[in-house]
Amino acid sequence: MSSMTDWMCGAADAICKTEVARILVTEPAEIDLTQYKNIAFADIKGNAGADFSAAIMEEMVKNKDIRVIDRTQLAAHLKELGIAQEDLFDQTKQMKLGAMLPGTVLVLGEVNYQYKESQDRSVDTCGIDPRTGRPLNCPKSTRTGQALVNGRLHFTETETGRQIQVKRLSTSFGDSSSVQWGSAAQLNPAELQDLAIKKAAEEVIYSIVPTAKERNVIFYKASDVPRIERGIAEARAGKLENAKNIFSEVIVELESTPSNKEDLAAAKFNLGVIKTYERKHEEAEQLFSEVDDLAFKKFPAVDMRNINDCLKKKDAELKQAPVES
Known part of the structure; x- marks a missing residue:
């Protein structure tokens, strides 16, 4: 992860600040009983x-x-x-x-x-x-x-x-x-x-x-939008819902007014990271695609998409686990 950060900050036109945060995410159970009372x-x-x-x-x-x-x-x-x-x-x-x-x-x-x-x-x-x-x-x-x-x-x-x-x-x-x-x-x-x-x-x-586990994830700051950093702080504090709301609000605001597309990409990337670990894979994939469109190669959206795809496959395997006779 540090090598990824070094590459990003070394790029001439990259956003210079990334932040590694440790967040608490929920891993699905081997046997899904969430639909039962x-x-x-x-x-x-x-x-x-x-x-x-x-x-x-x-x-x-x-x-x-x-x-x-x-x-x-x-x-x-x-x-x-x-x-x-x-x-x-x-x-x-x-x-x-x-x-x-x-x-x-x-x-x-x-x-x-x-x-x-x-x-x-x-x-x-x-x-x-x-x-x-x-x-x-x-x-x-x-x-x-x-x-x-x-x-x-x-x-x-x-x-x-x-x-x-x-x-x-x-x-x-x-x-x-x-x-x-x-x-x-x-x-x-x-x-x-x-x-x-x-x-x-x-x-x-x-x-x-389902079990809660800590994961190291990478978020992106935006110098012109301090609220993105506040969203990262909320995520680090374990308040993922608050962080998600902040990133979503920033995205709406930046999309409705002329803004730096890299700031918008940062907000979408950060929201996509949370969506990935919430197991909302389709929403995460859409956000990472939009990040690529906004700031191609300036964010490791490809890497996060691979993680998202891996978790999506794992979740599908759990749901389709064969029942032994």
Whole structure:
């Protein structure tokens, strides 16, 4: 990015000031549930199903983006409909639940746990022999344990019975102990199991909830239009909506009066950057095309267009992700 800035400022007729800002942008989730109101976790099968259900509910409560229907509420709805938990894999039964709870995603599946432990004995240097001055070798015992969690979760739209996606789970958590001249201390498999299950629950949350990430982006100032710099300051402060409004207002003003086309290009470029990371790809593409028309080669609109195209492709792949059977 610095080389891009250096090239821009080195150009004879380029705008001399660029500014790198760190902004907070939202990355879309792997499984898009934004159109749904509720998410309901049925009883998860498998030897780790109950513990995983408790862990996922604990994580979901922390998140305010989706309303969670807990197992007690779900059980009450199923009782009212005369449906047993084990019948929820039946599409017609799912649709009955969907009629009662519109806009709900039902999560079914199986999660299993296993624990592996091994012991190893080796020889290690443990000091210097005072009689010979040579390294002293001592027996060493090492105990290694690993908790493994594997499973599959089915995300289903209850109103239609359509399976949205299947999420595979594969997480692990390990620990070890070692000692010289003796047996390594016992590990705690139950604690490792809890940690591996918690890790699996967090992985599921990460896949269904959009996450905020910081990105370094380049903005352009305009010496004749200080409000553009104010818009950049708003973006850096995390107030992207304010920044967007400022850039939009500047564009309207500059387009309605005779002005420096490079100032107008700066405002459009900055707005296009925000639109790119808001995932409004068509609007961003239009703005970068207008930047090229106004000040060809004076702004890295081509570079930003490539970033926009890359994110657009990524978003399309997420929406078209194949559903596993």
